[in-house]
Amino acid sequence: MYINRRDFIKTAGLTGIGFVFADFGFDIPKVKAATEDFKLTKAKEFTSVCHFCACGCGVIGHVRDGKLINLEGATDHIVNEGSLCSKGVGYAAIPNSDQRPKKPLYRAPGSDHWEEISWDEAIERSAKNLKKARDENWTEKEIIDGKEYKVNRTDAIGFIGGSQVNNEECYLLVKMARALGIAFIDNQTRVCHSATPPALNAGFGRGAMTNSWTDLRNTQLVLIEGSNIAECHPMGMKGIMMAKERGAKIIHVDTRFTRTSKIADLHVQVRPGTDIAFLGSIINYIMENKFYNEEFMLTHTNAYHLINKDFKFDDGIFSGFDGKSHSYERKTWGYQVDAAGKPLKTTDLNHPDSVFSKLKEFYKRYTFEMASNISGAPVEKIKEVADMLVKYQPGVIMYALGMTQHTVGVQNIRCFTIVQLLMGNIGRSGAGVDAMRGQPNVQGSTDFGIMYQYFPGYLSYPTHKTATLEEWTKDNGTVGRKSLVNLLKAWLGENATKENNFGFDLLSKRNGYHNDSLYVSFEKAVEGIVKCMYITGQNPQVTNANLSIVDKGLANLDSLIVQDIFVTETAAFWQRPGCDASKIQTEVIFLPAASYLEREGTLINSSRMIQWRYAGPNPPGDAKPDIEICNHLFKKVRELYKDSIQEKDQIIQKWTWDYPEKDTAETVLKEINGYDLKTGKLLNKIGEMKDDGSTSSGLWLYAGVFGNGINKSKRRGGTDPSKLGIFPEFAYTWPDNMRILYNRASCDKNGKPYDEKRKLVWWDESAKKWDGYDVPDVPNILDGPATPNGQKPFRMASEGVGRLFAAEHKDLDDTMQTRDHSYTPVDGPIPEFYEPIESPTENALHERVKNNPCVIYPRVPELQKIGTKEEFPYVLCTSGIAEHWCSGAVTRNVPWLNELVKEPFIEIPVKLAAQLSIKSGTDVKVRSTRGEIKVKAMVTDRAKPLMINGVETFMVWMPYGWGFKGLSKGPSTNYITIDALDPNIQIQEFKACLVDVKKA
């Protein structure tokens, strides 16, 4: 047989490029022979999203042989563009950390040690403990206000966690908890940002950051208040610095001069807890001097609505107050309405009953001098802030926990909504109110309603007052009902029918008078009511205020189940220094979880951007992804209940729960997205949902994330036709991939953009539809400006406009049924300044009402004392730092972060330190009425003494993220902080309590 040269080369096994070179006469077989011994190793790269603050930075990991060998910033990520903060880079140490538990652990009652157990045993023990607590403490009926209600609930289980796990895990956690009838459902958002959703909702109709990290570049002014963004959201600084390079001005209002202040054009120091006084004076200045945007107010706000004539405010108290219950009857906080229930409006802005007039009158008391007396900020500096806010447009306001963690947390943020509505700074590019969420998936854990008062999607969870679907709809409206029906179809499948109210009757009902927050769950554990706790990715033994209550509560439980990547202080509470483990009868089960790099699923950042995390390295030992643990745990619970014939257990038997072992996260994400149940197709957008049970969606806001069967959370398209940082093809944002909320308000009443340079959306008269670079935030893109739907820039508020005054209002449909119900804070329709519960001074506005009158504190008098300024003369403020995060459970296990900051400390002003003979490095005792800890002092000039109501007042500051576990150990600051709570949302007053400081 004749073999030509080409055939000869082919017989040598050469193809492609080797063949070509050989064909040219090069000695390729020699090359091939020389590399015979080269061994190829399979490896992979994977993308994920950082674990720490909610910037949602992209990372890329490199895995070889199942081990992480490199972690770096993703350069094509729209938020961090390849950069990472010290914590983000530091996480690379976690997958290979020798501190990670590799097997489930068991601590027997009274024991002083852990024992390794199998997963089967761990899951079985956990399921049986949950079942025992549930079965032995079931409340089928409850008499409230003399009337018997069917409530089908257990108050014996506390269910905590969600902000550090993926969306799909959040969904399964809350789905499991609601099936079990648990009332105490909560997560870290309670402690961090729970004030944000109600506050923003009250002003705008939705509870989330209005603009995006990538929109910051378009602003002319950034007001950062109550945040040290440079340390706590470092990648958020990227957009700010980009704006600064383009000429934007930066203002930083905070209690200390920090790394954030350093890049600001103006820094103003205020006393912790006085933001309403400070901002109230700015609102007053804008109104008195007519610096507001009148056209915007007319078109897009309720400024011209008429308020109920019976509305009053007198000496610190709004009309309708009941001192006994510390609550308001809110009837007088509504509008004057016509026969159809629609608000009456005036054409005269200064009509005595107009919202505008009420607001103006209200804030007259807030002069710069008054604000200065209260906050300690000089008058001229407050005025400078106000003038800059007026001068530089558009302007954005950014905030974090410095605003939320107060007994007036909700009202603090409400002030921002008022300022921005007055200035026309909402819905526009470069404007907005940007809530900087602090945990990687705290937006998700909030979206999924891992809070006692919500279903997924911010729908109110039913109480005895809304115990039937009819009552619930009457209170919440038909808009909410549609979303709820879709949720119930997702949860109950074919067991949710129109005839059985879509299974609503099977659900547990809360007692509407109960505060079921995690704070109360520990108090109830001390009381012996809560018997079992299941805690996932949260470490309340470090992060809760007034930790002594957590100590006592955990020690009084029958059982505790902790699921985490490290054995946290919470799991090991019985090992804390000075504790006699033999006296603690709590059975503890520890379930080792996979780190974020080791599991897949989505999470959502502050800008509502849902991103996919791919799984990289293998988890250590037998550690498992949370989604797998949850899946197995609830399957075991169902198995335990499978033969029950009790009515209370029907819900567990009827619950949909048939998730596969592989690709679980995508299966769950599809359920969250929702289906057209007639065609079996995934929903493409929220508008495809029906209210008749023919569609399902586990979370209405996320409908579309899996539209057309494409997992859009995986998208990484970097094109931006707007050049405004919209990036419409990068991942997916709720709702419907909209990047800037309320963007209809960026146009005038005719749909023409106010700012051509920064235009987002517009009415296209020739095409007869709304169009834009962003998804238009309108009820229907075909309903033009001439229609009622074309004039609803804040369509999720029942009035359709921005709410300067958070009136009590239900929008009625043609049949006089509630269509939608706006949110009104329980402590007032307008923010009023009240002193923190522990304060060094009197309330300068109304001496008789010093603190927020709706706060109930102490709740447990023997455990919650209130310190006085005589015994505890200094104000303590606490927060995080760049090198350690939250409880430190992760960061204190990263050696190089510990090298950067190795222990907790207290920052003391120079003048105070001199008075107390303290120097940097001196050991000091910090004492409040709740406890005492010993730390080193750091003496600085960053928080200067302030003159408050004529008295020199000192503030000291401490980081809070230490405990007795991890590679770096130290006393927990939260033994001394106060657990007084905002009455709207039960967030604690971390930012202001009273302490004494002495040399140790």
Added chain:
Amino acid sequence: MTNNKQELTNQWLAKHPFLKDIGEMNLSIIQILEKIKTEPLHLPDLDFYKEAFGKGIPVLQNEELQKSLYEPVEQVLRTLTKVLSDAQVPAAFKKSCQALHFYAENNSTTEILGYVLRQETNQVHAFCKKNSLDEKFANFSIWLSISHVVSQNSPAIKLWIEEKDWERNYCPVCGSLPVLAQLKQANDGHQRHLICGGCRTSWTYKRIGCAYCGNEELNRLRLYETAAEPDMRIDVCEDCHTYIKTYIKEDQETIYLADWATLHLDLLAEKEGFSKKGSSLLIN
């Protein structure tokens, strides 16, 4: 050739003696090209072309620009094939080279240059067949000539491609597919740069995903690494069964961005069942 380049290449060949003949051929090419200087191109007004470029039409697909390219490219091609015809290269290679040189000396090359530039592969094939030219060699040498002219005009052409939104997997200058990739440090990560298999231009591209079919499903993308060549890895796509060699460091571009220098990695990738793309030597 600079001493440094020469030294690096010699060092590489000393470590990889099995690449000697290919390496020497490439050294010859570099030396030849370094001696050829061309006149600056007359580039058309950038503003007139911006819109088309924004829509994804590469610079050299501009008809006017193509016309101005023919003469200098033909000049380079003639010199290149002439010198290579006399160089110490394998006989088959030399034969192909001589054939093309003979053709270029006696005919206008405008027609085939146009086909190659516009990537009209069928016409290239027919043309070579008709004129008894080795198609692969023609492709290879014409792209070498084009890349040399482009490199001599790179500051001017660079102005054209300073367009951040070029997210495409083909070259913004000539439209060819990439043949190599490089990861360069950017902030705390690495940005991926693709290197054109035609004109050798480098452009940034999305960091993760197949450079050929666009597959972004990371569960169907893999890497091959070998301890023998720690600075170069092979990124493979299980969707389209292609691979691209990626240089993961900086400073040794002379070696790692010369495709021939890691030919052995190509052979290993091909042995695993993956195909190379983007090389001007391959008729894709």
